[in-house]
Amino acid sequence: xxxxxxxxxxxxxxxxxxxxxxxxxxxxxxxxxxxxxxxxxxxxxxxxxxxxxxxxxxxxxxxxxxxxxxxxxxxxxxxxxxxxxxxxxxxxxxxxxxxxxxxxxxxxxxxxxxxxxxxxxxxxxxxxxxxxxxxxxxxxxxxxxxxxxxxxxxxxxxxxxxxxxxxxxxxxxxxxxxxxxxxxxxxxxxxxxxxxxxxxxxxxxxxxxxxxxxxxxxxxxxxxxxxxxxxxxxxxxxxxxxxxxxxxxxxxxxxxxxxxxxxxxxxxxxxxxxxxxxx
Amino acid sequence: xxxxxxxxxxxxxxxxxxxxxxxxxxxxxxxxxxxxxxxxxxxxxxxxxxxxxxxxxxxxxxxxxxxxxxxxxxxxxxxxxxxxxxxxxxxxxxxxxxxxxxxxxxxxxxxxxxxxxxxxxxxxxxxxxxxxxxxxxxxxxxxxxxxxxxxxxxxxxxxxxxxxxxxxxxxxxxxxxxxxxxxxxxxxxxxxxxxxxxxxxxxxxxxxxxxxxxxxxxxxxxxxxxxxxxxxxxxxxxxxxxxxxxxxxxxxxxxxxxxxxxxxxxxxxxxxxxxxxxxxxxxxxxxxxxxxxxx
Numbered sequence: 001x002x003x004x005x006x007x008x009x010x011x012x013x014x015x016x017x018x019x020x021x022x023x024x025x026x027x028x029x030x031x032x033x034x035x036x037x038x039x040x041x042x043x044x045x046x047x048x049x050x051x052x053x054x055x056x057x058x059x060x061x062x063x064x065x066x067x068x069x070x071x072x073x074x075x076x077x078x079x080x081x082x083x084x085x086x087x088x089x090x091x092x093x094x095x096x097x098x099x100x101x102x103x104x105x106x107x108x109x110x111x112x113x114x115x116x117x118x119x120x121x122x123x124x125x126x127x128x129x130x131x132x133x134x135x136x137x138x139x140x141x142x143x144x145x146x147x148x149x150x151x152x153x154x155x156x157x158x159x160x161x162x163x164x165x166x167x168x169x170x171x172x173x174x175x176x177x178x179x180x181x182x183x184x185x186x187x188x189x190x191x192x193x194x195x196x197x198x199x200x201x202x203x204x205x206x207x208x209x210x211x212x213x214x215x216x217x218x219x220x221x222x223x224x225x226x227x228x229x230x231x232x233x234x235x236x237x238x239x240x241x242x243x244x245x246x247x248x249x250x251x252x253x254x255x256x257x258x259x260x261x262x263x264x265x266x267x268x269x270x271x272x273x274x275x276x277x278x279x
Numbered sequence: 280x281x282x283x284x285x286x287x288x289x290x291x292x293x294x295x296x297x298x299x300x301x302x303x304x305x306x307x308x309x310x311x312x313x314x315x316x317x318x319x320x321x322x323x324x325x326x327x328x329x330x331x332x333x334x335x336x337x338x339x340x341x342x343x344x345x346x347x348x349x350x351x352x353x354x355x356x357x358x359x360x361x362x363x364x365x366x367x368x369x370x371x372x373x374x375x376x377x378x379x380x381x382x383x384x385x386x387x388x389x390x391x392x393x394x395x396x397x398x399x400x401x402x403x404x405x406x407x408x409x410x411x412x413x414x415x416x417x418x419x420x421x422x423x424x425x426x427x428x429x430x431x432x433x434x435x436x437x438x439x440x441x442x443x444x445x446x447x448x449x450x451x452x453x454x455x456x457x458x459x460x461x462x463x464x465x466x467x468x469x470x471x472x473x474x475x476x477x478x479x480x481x482x483x484x485x486x487x488x489x490x491x492x493x494x495x496x497x498x499x500x501x502x503x504x505x506x507x508x509x510x511x512x513x514x515x516x517x518x519x520x521x522x523x524x525x526x527x528x529x530x531x532x533x534x535x536x537x538x539x540x541x542x543x544x545x546x547x548x549x550x551x552x553x554x555x556x557x558x559x560x561x562x563x564x565x566x567x568x569x570x571x572x573x574x
Binding site: 102 | 297302306310316319380407410418448453510513516517529530544
């Protein structure tokens with residue numbers, strides 16, 4: 001009996017080891033392109049083809065005279081605008097879709113799934129056709145509206161989940177105490193939705209900043225986002241400067257994530273200490 | 280008379296004011312930017328192109344007939360094949376990884392999921408270009424193989440279907456891990472023990488208990504990987520040197536290069552049909568709401 005338990009235990013351990021090794025290999029596959037990207041940002045060559053030598057000059061160029069930075073600014077501006085608009089429309093919309101009944105609710109719920117499930121290229125051509133038919137000029141505004149269109153469904157999906165898990169009696173209490181619907185929404189519902197709103201912002205921003213396919217259709221000749229610019233450069237070979245920019249961006253992101261978890265850990269500890277000091 | 284209409288309208292308005300104020304903007308946006316353009320795509324797919332690159336508004340099935348030409352069928356078939364292969368490999372890599380992560384305590388699991396997602400936040404084209412550098416004729420892989428004497432002449436690693444699949448995997452893998460993780464994490468471990476107690480070995484338990492119970496995640500993964508894979512034209516463009524043509528690139532060209540909107544629209548309809556079939560399969564095994572848990 002004891003022998004059998006030992007055998008099962010050994011088997012389990014070897015299975016766990018195999019799983020760990022397999023997962024490490026998958027992680028290696030996920031990170032391989034990033035590592036290559038970072039290494040080649042130090043490559044001393046005008047366009048990246050093979051390793052020639054180590055240099056910092058691309059980072060210097062990035063921060064002194066770079067024409068890439070302007071595309072980054074355009075991308076950031078578009079992402080911020082698209083995030084703000086889609087989170088506002090999506091959050092209020094999710095509230096309406098959860099709490100009220102109206103005739104076209106089913107239709108709208110169905111329409112919200114379309115941008116999530118269809119290939120992006122289809123939404124791209126649909127929007128291009130809409131703009132051209134409506135005689136709307138391509139460019140910044142067109143890109144922002146396109147991004148809002150594919151961000152809204154994700155915001156609604158996230159917020160609907162949060163609203164469904166929320167205790168409605170708190171809102172009822174607010175109304176019983178004399179607050180009207182608007183005050184209740186602004187002062188009770190909205191504050192409770194803050195975590196959901198933050199993750200909606202995060203989701204929308206990431207979707208917008210990395211979008212290539214839809215932006216490529218609606219960008220037009222004048223204003224181009226960073227990913228669309230990189231797409232046009234990819235055909236002739238990317239300069240290490242592009243790698244340097246991508247490296248800086250990922251470094252900023254990781255730093256942000258670390259700072260975030262650090263502050264949360266500190267806040268948690270402080271809260272625990274505060275609780276302790278009460279006793 | 281006018282008064283009664285007015286009060287009626289007012290009361291309708293007042294009754295629906297909260298619904299209109301909240302769900303109004305989102306409804307408006309979805310109708311104008313999604314539903315109407317989609318209907319327009321369907322309509323245009325039955326029209327033809329006039330000599331000026333505009334649209335000739337007479338009904339025709341010519342676009343769908345053109346799609347049946349061997350040249351286009353080949354592209355469609357190849358896109359389908361590459362998307363299926365990508366999805367299968369994503370499942371084979373993603374499932375064990377998701378299973379491994381789900382077995383960790385929740386704080387560690389959250390960190391590991393973060394690690395899976397971080398690469399997704401770097402520009403996907405720069406990441407894809409890394410494979411061009413790795414696989415170049417005088418790149419590190421060929422140099423290494425030449426040095427150890429495994430090969431005599433550099434291999435032609437780029438511009439192939441294989442590298443396009445690797446590229447699609449790079450772009451899609453995070454999306455396969457998330458739905459799988461969500462459903463494996465929900466799995467009731469006592470059911471696995473029950474199966475074991477009843478005499479099933481590990482493999483049988485996996486096949487008869489784990490797989491069926493995590494089916495929503497598996498189909499969710501297929502949905503999130505297969506459909507986008509069909510349309511990601513920038514992957515073959517960045518890696519295949521434009522030599523590998525996929526249905527996404529074909530549609531892109533109809534709109535941005537040759538200006539044949541009707542034919543492009545009919546190809547888009549084909550993609551939508553493929554999507555609908557996948558969605559239908561998905562609703563057979565799980566409800567759409569399950570997909571929401573992924574986000």
